[in-house]
Amino acid sequence: MPVELLEGERETILSEVENTLQDKEKTRENLIPILQQVQKKLGYLPGLAMEKIGEALGIPAVDVFGLATFYDQFRLNPPGEHEIKVCMGTACYMTGGRIALDSFKRKLEINEGETTSDRKYSLERVACVGCCTMAPVVVVDERIEGHVTATRVDGLMLELQGEAGKEDHAEEEREEEQEGEEREEIQEEGEQEQ
Amino acid sequence: MSTVSVSESYAELKSAAEEKYNALQDTPVIMVGTASCGKAAGADKVKEAFEEEIRAKGLDARVVEVGCMGHCYAEPLAVVSKPGFPGLCYANLDEGFVKRLVDDFLINDDPCYEYAMVALEPNEVFPTFSDFPRGVYEHKIVLEHCGFIDPGDIDQYIVEGGYEALSRALEMTPEEVMEEINESGLRGRGGAGFPAAEKWEVAREAPGDVKYIIANGDEGDPGAFMDRGILESNPHLVLEGLIISAYAIGAQEAYFYIRAEYPQAVERTREAIRQAKEKGLVGPSILGSDYDLDVKIFQGSGAFICGESSALVKSMEGHMGMPEQRPPRLSISGYRGKPTVVNNVKTLGYVPHILRKGAEWFRGIGNPDSPGTVVFALVGKVNNTGLVEVPMGTTLRQLIYDVGEGIPGDKQFKAVQIGGPSGGCLPESALDIPIDFDSLREAGAMMGSGGLVVLDEDDCMVSVAHFFLDFTQKESCGKCTFCRLGTKHMLDILERITRGEEEDLKVLDHLQELAEDVRAGSLCNLGRTAPNPILTTLRYFRDEYEAHITERCCPARMCPDLITFYIEPPKCSKLCSVCVGSCPTEAIYTREDGLKAIDQEKCVKCNNCYLTCPPEYLAVVKLSPPELLEEKEGKSS
Numbered sequence: 001m002p003v004e005l006l007e008g009e010r011e012t013i014l015s016e017v018e019n020t021l022q023d024k025e026k027t028r029e030n031l032i033p034i035l036q037q038v039q040k041k042l043g044y045l046p047g048l049a050m051e052k053i054g055e056a057l058g059i060p061a062v063d064v065f066g067l068a069t070f071y072d073q074f075r076l077n078p079p080g081e082h083e084i085k086v087c088m089g090t091a092c093y094m095t096g097g098r099i100a101l102d103s104f105k106r107k108l109e110i111n112e113g114e115t116t117s118d119r120k121y122s123l124e125r126v127a128c129v130g131c132c133t134m135a136p137v138v139v140v141d142e143r144i145e146g147h148v149t150a151t152r153v154d155g156l157m158l159e160l161q162g163e164a165g166k167e168d169h170a171e172e173e174r175e176e177e178q179e180g181e182e183r184e185e186i187q188e189e190g191e192q193e194q
Numbered sequence: 195m196s197t198v199s200v201s202e203s204y205a206e207l208k209s210a211a212e213e214k215y216n217a218l219q220d221t222p223v224i225m226v227g228t229a230s231c232g233k234a235a236g237a238d239k240v241k242e243a244f245e246e247e248i249r250a251k252g253l254d255a256r257v258v259e260v261g262c263m264g265h266c267y268a269e270p271l272a273v274v275s276k277p278g279f280p281g282l283c284y285a286n287l288d289e290g291f292v293k294r295l296v297d298d299f300l301i302n303d304d305p306c307y308e309y310a311m312v313a314l315e316p317n318e319v320f321p322t323f324s325d326f327p328r329g330v331y332e333h334k335i336v337l338e339h340c341g342f343i344d345p346g347d348i349d350q351y352i353v354e355g356g357y358e359a360l361s362r363a364l365e366m367t368p369e370e371v372m373e374e375i376n377e378s379g380l381r382g383r384g385g386a387g388f389p390a391a392e393k394w395e396v397a398r399e400a401p402g403d404v405k406y407i408i409a410n411g412d413e414g415d416p417g418a419f420m421d422r423g424i425l426e427s428n429p430h431l432v433l434e435g436l437i438i439s440a441y442a443i444g445a446q447e448a449y450f451y452i453r454a455e456y457p458q459a460v461e462r463t464r465e466a467i468r469q470a471k472e473k474g475l476v477g478p479s480i481l482g483s484d485y486d487l488d489v490k491i492f493q494g495s496g497a498f499i500c501g502e503s504s505a506l507v508k509s510m511e512g513h514m515g516m517p518e519q520r521p522p523r524l525s526i527s528g529y530r531g532k533p534t535v536v537n538n539v540k541t542l543g544y545v546p547h548i549l550r551k552g553a554e555w556f557r558g559i560g561n562p563d564s565p566g567t568v569v570f571a572l573v574g575k576v577n578n579t580g581l582v583e584v585p586m587g588t589t590l591r592q593l594i595y596d597v598g599e600g601i602p603g604d605k606q607f608k609a610v611q612i613g614g615p616s617g618g619c620l621p622e623s624a625l626d627i628p629i630d631f632d633s634l635r636e637a638g639a640m641m642g643s644g645g646l647v648v649l650d651e652d653d654c655m656v657s658v659a660h661f662f663l664d665f666t667q668k669e670s671c672g673k674c675t676f677c678r679l680g681t682k683h684m685l686d687i688l689e690r691i692t693r694g695e696e697e698d699l700k701v702l703d704h705l706q707e708l709a710e711d712v713r714a715g716s717l718c719n720l721g722r723t724a725p726n727p728i729l730t731t732l733r734y735f736r737d738e739y740e741a742h743i744t745e746r747c748c749p750a751r752m753c754p755d756l757i758t759f760y761i762e763p764p765k766c767s768k769l770c771s772v773c774v775g776s777c778p779t780e781a782i783y784t785r786e787d788g789l790k791a792i793d794q795e796k797c798v799k800c801n802n803c804y805l806t807c808p809p810e811y812l813a814v815v816k817l818s819p820p821e822l823l824e825e826k827e828g829k830s831s
């Protein structure tokens with residue numbers, strides 16, 4: 001499901017692509033490094049960017065597109081304001097990574113690999129992030145959260161929504177957040193006693 | 195050539211580094227582990243807290259970031275070295291504890307022994323690593339300095355003897371270097387165990403002047419982090435090994451292939467190369483010799499198949515990473531059509547040690563056919579998770595029970611998954627086989643990538659097989675039919691079994707046949723090894739498959755479609771409503787009589803109520819097959 005370009009986005013894309021191409025030799029070997037750099041700047045690889053890069057390197061756009069879909073690193077949808085990555089590495093899978101992933105899907109009403117239509121959240125699965133000790137692990141933006149249960153997913157979402165809506169619904173959110181925290185406390189007590 | 199010899203140039207570097215460190219000797223130093231595992235547990239905060247406290251108290255002490263010392267279960271970790279005391283390691287740190295250490299230890303000379311985990315050097319007051327069972331079995335070579343030196347400072351690596359092997363190598367002929375490695379019996383640690391020197395020799399002998407060597411740090415196994423850990427903790431070791439190997443085969447350009455998704459490994463490696471260039475260890479006339487080498491990083495884009503050496507080379511050339519039919523071997527025609535050697539990061543990590551201590555020394559460790567040590571990321575249902583390094587020939591039992599200190603809780607060991615998606619699951623009865631390339635292969639598993647996951651009674655073996663096949667099926671590059679369609683077909687069967695949709699046991703024979711066909715017919719080792727998780731689980735845990743099929747029962751109570759959550763009325767306390775609050779879908783309600791019950795329509799099987807029901811009640815149970823619910827409900831109402 002391609003996401004509509006926002007106002008001014010077209011121009012940003014074109015200028016970033018141009019900047020990146022400027023100091024690079026136009027060879028096939030540089031295709032992946034160029035795509036990596038453009039994605040770093042834009043957060044994803046819009047169709048338009050791939051077309052332009054293909055043109056510049058003399059590679060058909062379908063080939064660029066094929067390459068971008070082949071590699072996991074490249075994303076064709078813009079990332080959400082908040083990026084949620086659920087670890088589905090071996091250790092995380094065995095300890096309930098799927099439950100965390102399902103919980104986010106339920107909450108956000110999107111599938112893995114997608115971004116909510118308001119571009120607030122995107123959901124991805126990743127393989128081992130290197131801290132299996134804390135499995136199951138979820139990475140929210142840059143923060144790593146360990147031992148994520150379904151309740152913790154609710155709590156995390158409330159925290160994120162709380163941040164997002166601070167100005168307009170400060171009151172409402174605070175109430176919800178408190179509720180969320182209470183739940184967590186109860187749950188943590190339960191876990192400790194076990 | 196310059197008038198200064200290679201060894202003299204090296205001696206100069208070394209004495210400058212020593213001078214720098216001698217000057218620092220009287221300053222206490224705090225080393226905080228900030229590899230991925232440490233960061234996840236909050237190491238950045240701990241480091242800041244140390245810095246803050248030291249500044250606030252006006253102390254003279256250094257805070258350095260180090261990599262992973264392998265004890266990931268105890269992160270955040272820090273080592274405090276204060277003159278007059280042994281270096282002491284403290285585990286599970288937080289800001290409060292940091293304050294206390296600064297006040298009590300740095301200011302007042304009380305090392306808080308009651309909170310220390312281990313001492314680094316032998317002393318009269320506190321045990322060291324070798325006083326623990328883990329220390330007895332562990333033998334660290336490539337992990338030796340990981341977590342104990344600053345990966346961002348080449349001088350510390352040099353003080354510890356770093357780059358001495360390079361200086362020796364450059365005074366030998368490439369052939370002599372190759373001979374030393376050949377005699378050591380070093381086998382590749384990327385999975386297949388191919389003798390390193392054999393591959394080098396082919397590339398060296400191959401016609402042409404332009405040759406390449408690539409350090410393979412792709413590490414695509416979804417449950418392993420050794421190579422990343424090593425690059426984050428001691429990048430200079432791998433770099434030194436890479437330069438020596440490049441010299442041996444006669445390459446002028448060397449590459450690190452590291453995933454872009456591992457930014458810290460990329461960053462620390464890049465910094466290591468920069469510093470090595472500054473010291474004349476990379477670039478033109480290394481250490482004053484007439485050998486020139488340029489070292490670069492290529493960032494991989496995250497495809498498991500790109501760990502396979504021919505696919506890796508394809509991706510460096512700007513194409514989709516698809517394996518190539520061989521021959522020609524890469525060592526004849528690889529990157530840009532030139533002779534190319536691809537070696538795993540760990541393989542290269544052994545090279546400097548072998549040149550320094552000799553082939554004889556290396557052969558003395560491990561097994562005659564698999565000399566040296568082996569590095570594992572030990573994870574799953576085991577107490578001491580982390581990076582471990584043991585001699586080849588150590589048994590799985592020693593690794594899990596002595597090094598890993600066994601299974602947490604009162605749970606029963608079920609299996610150990612070794613080698614990641616290409617490996618297999620071995621049962622209790624296989625625990626006494628020695629870990630080496632050949633014994634593991636005989637048992638149906640594989641050394642593979644070095645991921646080692648311990649599974650207990652709560653883990654469903656069909657689901658494990660499904661997990662790995664799902665991974666390989668998605669990662670199959672699609673080039674050959676057996677792999678592309680075969681893995682899909684097997685995955686469909688496993689999917690139906692875990693859902694309870696297969697009713698005929700014959701499907702298991704079909705699965706076995708398919709698995710054998712894919713193994714025999716695939717082009718590369720991704721396809722050839724993809725069936726291993728299925729074949730080993732069928733071989734050792736067939737009863738679990740059968741229970742899924744004939745009884746619709748998941749014995750480990752893991753497969754969501756085959757279980758139902760149920761609250762046992764006699765055990766439920768009317769006064770407690772923890773489960774109600776824990777349910778994310780409000781499926782749990784209070785009955786008229788005050789007992790709790792689950793609305794099955796709303797239940798998403800998230801396991802939360804099961805985890806939160808207090809241990810004095812344990813009223814939530816998982817029933818499998820789900821049909822048991824009717825029986826239970828019939829009885830209780």
Ligand SMILES: Cc1cc2nc3c(=O)[nH]c(=O)nc-3n(C[C@H](O)[C@H](O)[C@H](O)COP(=O)(O)O)c2cc1C
Nearest residue numbers: 382383384410413414501502503537538541719720
């Ligand atoms: C599907 C697949 C994935 C692989 N992934 C890796 C990897 O991540 N790292 C690695 O060093 N070798 C990997 N290998 C093995 C490489 O093809 C190659 O054998 C190895 O890098 C050679 O290095 P060595 O001789 O030092 O072991 C993989 C092989 C296959 C078939």
Ligand code: FES
Nearest residue numbers: 087089092128132
């Ligand atoms: S499997 Fe999730 S962090 Fe390793």
